[in-house]
Amino acid sequence: MKLFFIASLWLSTTFNSFATPREKVVSIDTGTGKLEGTLLINDLKGSKTVALIIAGSGPTDRDGNTPTMINNSLKMLADELAKIGVSSLRYDKRGIGESKDSGLKENELRFDNYINDANSWVEYLRNLSNFNKIIVIGHSEGALIGMVASQQKNVDKFISIAGAGQPIDQTIRDQLKSQPPIFLEQSTPILDKLLQGQAVENVPAFLNSLFRPSVQSYMISWFKYDPKKEIAKLNKPVLIVQGSTDIQVGLMDADKLAAANKKAERVVIQKMNHIFKEATLDRPSNFKTYNQPELSIKPELVKVISEFVLN
Template identity: 35%
Template structure:
């Protein structure tokens, strides 16, 4: 009897190894100068695929960033969706990480360029798996890319915005910088600098505090000018595809005014507020900024279950039943 039990366990082990359909696999897509790189989790038959578009700066396919963000929100969300049979495609932006070969200068980019990359990713995914359309999930700045893509691409199932700006990024950036009283000594000239970028003009960083030099570095000003020219609420209003807006009540970077702007722009959209969720999809205590910030470096914390539920329910809903 013990021998039979051992053989049964071994057979079960090999049976599991022989079922790779849900395993993660590398996927590439054509970029402007070289390959874009990402990670694909194949959906179960008749289940959807969600393309996760990263947030600002050097954010990788897992949602991590060299600036002390190691919470892995995209990877953890993908893992949770995989448990429901939902596939995901997580990507590195052109010129960064696995997509470094796609362009020599990752800062020489526009939102339109990211939309072109999104189209390339969709074509690569559709060549790999049998799907009619792809859902776009944009996080933070990635939400602007997702909304812009919705104006250009035809093969989308719909759009999901998670902790997304609802106002132009110049407004959001100005508010973020002034929100912390400790920043006051650094902010001389910052409002004028943002106003110049909003007007489409580059600024001289010598007029700013040295600690802000990286934020307004000449190498990124072209992208900042392009980014600030996009109004997320207007893009949401022009989006015909099913639209889900998910806002976190404990988000330190994106406030209630942004959620309100998106809802005003697209009143038809489905809206979910997750009171305890922060900007990196984690549940944290209210009025606890240190715990909130600490979660940015904690990949052991799961993403908010309500986020998984909201995304899964929205993308699994039969077409024609969108609210």
């Protein structure tokens, strides 16, 4: 499918050198609707490096927020990258924010749609004359999307932040272990069947929010991807970043990813949680930061990314 680019007229001109970042709204047409994002440009030191930032799971917008939680984690990351001369593009996922009209119906959505979207944004950036190096930064679920998108030659480096190190069905099983035993007992045969590519008609009412019929096709498409296999395919610089107080993705996930790609650099940032904020392992206080946009992200994260990207 041919990709049609939509952008402001300023994109067709040569960028002048400015000391402060320039933020512009850009969009692409995927054929099923428009995706909108923010291109943040900073020509500091004449850098021609741009990072594509891919958000995590759920209805997450370009800033890292959902309808129920505002933390501005991805916006803060983009702003901090601009200060070191790294431009960035972050975008609203399908069905959320200004990309809401591009959202397919839940029973039509597939994990590959998100991969294709990331590929389209990479192509978009490659067609701009302002950049000669593209870095893909994937957060959480976005890390898996980024691993696949980074397998194309147009991507120069890949960064995984809080990326899972195992297939999502196993992650779901592990998370269900913290629930009453009946949750895992009833979920196991459902997960096994979905893993085989088969839909499940009769789902217990208390599990319907997780395994409702309309989402099963998406889960089947997601289960096909193993992060370890995908990151092993990357024959380019890879950085794996994990926070020590992330209560959604653990250090073991980072270890698994690093073991799958021996050339990858693995970095653990102390006291950083899933959304890049400083937190303890206390679950209530950790989750509280998910809705505190006034909290800044850990400066160590930007330092680590800067060293990897600019060297």
